[in-house]
Amino acid sequence: MSPLNSLFKTAQLALSDAHTALDNLTESAIDLTVPNIRLGVTGLARSGKTVFISALVHNLTAGGRLPLFDAAGTGRLAQAYLQPQPDDNVPRFNYEEHVETLIKDRLWPESTHQISELRLTLEYESATFFNRQLGGGKLHLDIVDYPGEWLLDLVLLKQDFRRFSEEAIKRAKARPNLSNDFLSTLARYQNNLHDEFSEDIARELASTFTEYLSRCREDENALSMLPPGRFLMPGDMKGTPALTFAPLDLGTIQTKPKANTLQAMMERRYEAYRKHVVRPFFKNHFAKLDRQIVLVDALTAINAGPEALQDLNQALCEIMGAFRPGKSSWLSSVLPRRIDRILFAATKADHLRREDHDHLEALLKQLVDQAMNRAKFSGAKVETLALASVRATRQATVHHEGIETPALLGTPLPEETISEMMFDGEEEAAIFPGDLPEDLKDLFSSQEDSNNSEDRSALKYVRFRPPKLERTAEGITLSLPHIRLDSAMEFLLGDKLA
Structure with a gap:
C-alpha cells in the first residue's frame, strides 16, 4: 500500500471513529434529558424479590390492572417497555425466563443469588394541565435487585x-x-x-x-x-x-x-x-439508589416461632441503619444520603384471609417502628404495606354440615403438609390457615407463656403454586393477579409521574 493510500485509510478510520463518538455523544445527550430513578429491591431469602420485579414489569408492560397506581388507573400511562440497562458490568435480571416460569410452568422462579439490573422506560402524560401542554413525559426506571443478606453485612464495617x-x-x-x-x-x-x-x-x-x-x-x-x-x-x-x-x-x-x-x-x-x-458493594451499588423496597417474609418467621420473629426484628434494625447514616456517622464516608423513600412490604398476603391483611401490616409496622427507633432513623419517607406480588389464592367459603367456614382456594406446592395431609401440587384445595392474634405480642412469646396457645398452634401457612391466568371472553390472557402491587408502585414512583 502506497503512503498516500495509507494516509487516506487512516483518515477514513479517524473520521469513522469521530462519527461513532458523535453518535454516542448524541444518544447520551438525548438520554440525559430523560430523568431516571434507581429502585433497589431487596429482602432476605424467600421474601419474593424475583417475583416482585417480574410481576411489576409484567403488569406495566402488559397493561395489568393497577387501579391504585395513579398514572395507570387514570389512563395517563401510555406505555412501558424494556431497554438495555445502563450498567454493562452488572448482570441483567432475567425477566423473560422468570415470567415464563411463573405463567407457563406455574412455578416460582429461583431466588436472588447475586446483584442484577433491569431498565424499564415509562411514557406518560402529566397529571397537570400545564405540563400536558409541554408534551408527554418519559421516565427511566432502573431496578436493582440484590440479596438482603448482603445488606446485613453493613454491620461488619x-x-x-x-x-x-x-x-x-x-x-x-x-x-x-x-x-x-x-x-x-x-x-x-x-x-x-x-x-x-x-x-x-x-x-x-x-x-x-x-x-x-x-x-x-x-x-x-x-x-x-x-x-x-x-x-x-x-x-x-x-x-x-x-x-x-x-x-x-x-x-x-x-x-x-x-x-x-x-x-x-x-x-x-x-x-x-x-x-x-462489603465496602465495594455499598459504594458501587447501594449508594447509588434513589428509592428502596424491602420485602419481608413475616409468615415464614411466624411459622418458625418467636425466636425467628425476634431475629427478624434485629435484622430489620440492621437494615434500617443502612439507609440513613447521621451526619457524624462513620457511615458517611461509605454511603451518601440519597434514598428518600423506603417501603417495607410484608409479602405473601394471599396466604392469609383478607380480614388478616391489616394484622399482617400491623405486625410489620411494629417491627419497623422498633427498628427505626433503635437505628435513630431520620430523613426518608417510610411506609409499610402487606402485599402479594402474585396472588396465588382466592377467597372462598366452605359449607360443611350447615356451617360456613372462610378459606383460601389455591393449589398447594408439592409436599406441602397440614397435619397428616400431604399435597401433590396438582389439585386445588380449600385451606383455612388460621387467624393472626388480635394481640400481636402473643407471636413473640412461647406457647407455654401465651394465653392463646391454641390459636398459636393453629397457625399454619402453606405455600401455593402460581395461579392459572384468567382469559377474557375474547380469548385474551390477563396479566398476573396481585394484592396491592399497585399501591407499592404509587408510593415508590407516583410522584415521579405526576
Whole structure:
C-alpha cells in the first residue's frame, strides 16, 4: 500500500471513529434529558424479590390492572417497555425466563443469588394541565435487585475481627441445636490459634460455620441475622480466601497474633472480606439508589416461632441503619444520603384471609417502628404495606354440615403438609390457615407463656403454586393477579409521574 493510500485509510478510520463518538455523544445527550430513578429491591431469602420485579414489569408492560397506581388507573400511562440497562458490568435480571416460569410452568422462579439490573422506560402524560401542554413525559426506571443478606453485612464495617467473633459465637451458642458441629470444630482447634496456619483447618472451620448458617436459614428455623452474607450466596467468589474464614473464640487474648498463625490469617481474611466484598458493594451499588423496597417474609418467621420473629426484628434494625447514616456517622464516608423513600412490604398476603391483611401490616409496622427507633432513623419517607406480588389464592367459603367456614382456594406446592395431609401440587384445595392474634405480642412469646396457645398452634401457612391466568371472553390472557402491587408502585414512583 502506497503512503498516500495509507494516509487516506487512516483518515477514513479517524473520521469513522469521530462519527461513532458523535453518535454516542448524541444518544447520551438525548438520554440525559430523560430523568431516571434507581429502585433497589431487596429482602432476605424467600421474601419474593424475583417475583416482585417480574410481576411489576409484567403488569406495566402488559397493561395489568393497577387501579391504585395513579398514572395507570387514570389512563395517563401510555406505555412501558424494556431497554438495555445502563450498567454493562452488572448482570441483567432475567425477566423473560422468570415470567415464563411463573405463567407457563406455574412455578416460582429461583431466588436472588447475586446483584442484577433491569431498565424499564415509562411514557406518560402529566397529571397537570400545564405540563400536558409541554408534551408527554418519559421516565427511566432502573431496578436493582440484590440479596438482603448482603445488606446485613453493613454491620461488619464497624466491627473488627474480635467483635465479629464475639457476636457470631454468641448467636451460635444461643442456637445449640443448629450450631453444634461448628462449635465442636471450633473447640477442637482452640489450642491451634497460635500455631502455623493450616489451610485444611481454615477450610473445615469455614465449612462447618457455613453449614450452621445454612441450617439457620431453613424454613423451620427462618432465622435472619446470618452475616457474613456471601457465605450463603458466594457466587463466583466460592472457595476464595476472602470467604474461607470463621469466627474464633479469642477469650481474653489481647496481644496481636504473630504472622502466619491461624488467628492472624483468619483476621487477615476477615479484613479482606470487608475490604474487597462489603465496602465495594455499598459504594458501587447501594449508594447509588434513589428509592428502596424491602420485602419481608413475616409468615415464614411466624411459622418458625418467636425466636425467628425476634431475629427478624434485629435484622430489620440492621437494615434500617443502612439507609440513613447521621451526619457524624462513620457511615458517611461509605454511603451518601440519597434514598428518600423506603417501603417495607410484608409479602405473601394471599396466604392469609383478607380480614388478616391489616394484622399482617400491623405486625410489620411494629417491627419497623422498633427498628427505626433503635437505628435513630431520620430523613426518608417510610411506609409499610402487606402485599402479594402474585396472588396465588382466592377467597372462598366452605359449607360443611350447615356451617360456613372462610378459606383460601389455591393449589398447594408439592409436599406441602397440614397435619397428616400431604399435597401433590396438582389439585386445588380449600385451606383455612388460621387467624393472626388480635394481640400481636402473643407471636413473640412461647406457647407455654401465651394465653392463646391454641390459636398459636393453629397457625399454619402453606405455600401455593402460581395461579392459572384468567382469559377474557375474547380469548385474551390477563396479566398476573396481585394484592396491592399497585399501591407499592404509587408510593415508590407516583410522584415521579405526576
